[in-house]
Amino acid sequence: MFLVVILIIALVIALLKNKPEQKNDQSFALLQQQVNLLKDQVSKDITSSSQLVDERLKSMIDSVNKQLTTVDKTLSDRMDKNNIIVNNVRENLGSLSQATERIREIGKDISSLQEILRSPKLRGSLGELFLSDLLSQILPSVNYSLQYKFKNGETVDAVVNIGERLISIDSKFPLENFIKLTELKTEEEKRSQKKKFVSDVKKHIDAIASKYIVSDEGTFDFALMYIPAENVYYETITKSDYSDDKPVSSYALEKKVVPVSPNSLYAYLQVIILGLNGLKIEKNAQVILEHLQRLKLDFERFKTDFDVLGKHITSAKSKYDDTDKRLNRFEDKLLQSGQPGQETEEQPLLIEK
Incomplete structure (x- = not known):
């Protein structure tokens, strides 16, 4: 924009030089006024462009700073992780070294055992x-x-x-x-x-x-x-x-x-264990059979005693029924002999058998 203004001014000056000297002052003043206006406009445009450039530059700087901060944090995190990995590798290498040493010692022991x-x-x-x-x-x-x-x-x-x-x-x-x-x-x-x-x-x-x-x-x-x-x-x-x-x-x-x-x-x-278990079952079965045999004998003796008891109970019940009948007859005779005016024949006092 500034270059364009300079070119316009140079063009105006060249035109003025080519015109007759009798050019009136009014035209020159008008031209001077236009040049001043153009100068002001150029100044404003330059100021506006400068502000816009400053804003864009500031925005770019902020964005770059944010990206740098993010990159720095990412690098820091990765460095921390790398440090952890390196430490783990060192520990594992230490453990591996110890294990290798133990394996070497075991190998020596095995060699000694083979010799023995x-x-x-x-x-x-x-x-x-x-x-x-x-x-x-x-x-x-x-x-x-x-x-x-x-x-x-x-x-x-x-x-x-x-x-x-x-x-x-x-x-x-x-x-x-x-x-x-x-x-x-x-x-x-x-x-x-x-x-x-x-x-x-x-x-x-x-x-x-x-x-x-x-x-x-x-x-x-x-x-x-x-x-x-x-x-x-x-x-x-x-x-x-x-x-x-x-x-x-x-x-x-x-x-x-x-x-x-x-x-x-x-x-x-394992097969022998099955055989031993079979022998145990056989022995236990023999013991169970012996117990059952003894229970059978006990039951037979109990049944015999129970049958004898049943016969005694049956005989006692028969005696009881017979005695009950005689007692009832004796009671009837006793009641009859105790009634007044009742002629009674002399009865034997003994209960009939």
Whole structure:
């Protein structure tokens, strides 16, 4: 706008210069007046534009300040959250470090335990411990015994008594060759070691069958061979490509020895519990029958006494009725003899029988 005014003024001056000098002062004054009016209008427009620019600039500054405040608050909140996350990560890393250290210590303990368990005697004791714990969790203490000694001098790890019969359980399983089998890499080495393992197991089955199936001392005609690890049990009962001999499971059944793992022994013991409950029910039923028999005898004696009492009551009632009749006749005669002017024949004083 200001540039337009300047151009107009310059144009007017140029026109004035081109006109004759005799131009009157009135025209110049009019032009001066118009220039002044235009100047005032331009000044007003500039003032108005300046105010509008100030207002818009202030509004923009306020908006920018608000946005900056919002951004600052958002950044502050995010920083707080990030700090919390960082602290949590630090705590988790600390816990993870502690857990890693504990795992490392457990690994050392496991390695130490493996070294300790290389002794067959200690492994056997551990198997006995596992067997004892499993029996105590499932069966009442009166229904099993540990380290049971037979009259022939042999001692079995545990027996379960069902009524008057016993089930022998052995937990001394040969693990040496199985451990070696798991450490081998080549197929040929595994085949050779598997044969040794199968041979050890079959020898152990023979020992169980000869020592712990003692019919003369009340055992059942079978025994249980407890294998304290599921992977060893699986390797024992399954037919392997590394051995051409008869499967261990078939050989064991021929010898009447049943291989059991912790899980399968639990199932066997559940069946035994059902059998024990059946025996209890049978004993209770026998006791109930004995009580019923005694009640029957008591009832028969009571019925006999009751019949005798009934006969006595019937006889007494008959005597009562007969006596009542005689008493009534005696009363009638007594009344008749007591009336005045009544001729009476002399009657016997005794009551008729």
